[in-house]
Amino acid sequence: MSPCEPVWHRALAEEQGDPAMYAWHTPLVLTYLLQHPQQPAAREQYLDSQFRLLQLYVEHGLDALNRFGSVQRRRNAHQGKDFAYDTEALADYHPLPGHTPARFARSIHDLCDADGRFVGDGHAAYGVRVHEWARATVAAYLTGLSD
Structure with missing residues (x-):
């Protein structure tokens, strides 16, 4: 088990009981799976779209x-699809590089405040940490790519 996995499970459990913390569920999942693509929850066929979604979040916010x-949910419901992203809507973002970075400047451990809690210092502070973690993940993947 990765040393990150217990923190991941704790974050998922805590957000279930805290609607304000749950607001960051999607970037939490996207970032964790991109930093841990070997996890059973990570599906290779979705990682490119997830990377592009994370870029959208980093650039434009929650x-x-x-x-x-x-x-996307409305489009899928209208078209009778279970779940699929309109990949054309994400075409302006970088595709997932063919490698997983060896290291990231921030990890899921950085989501905890000074007391080891997620939202002990407030939901806004937690949101800032989620955004910083996501930004560091995108940056690690894009390092060395040319525009």
């Missing part, structure tokens, strides 16, 4: 990510 998800 509201933009949630709006994108809402549009």
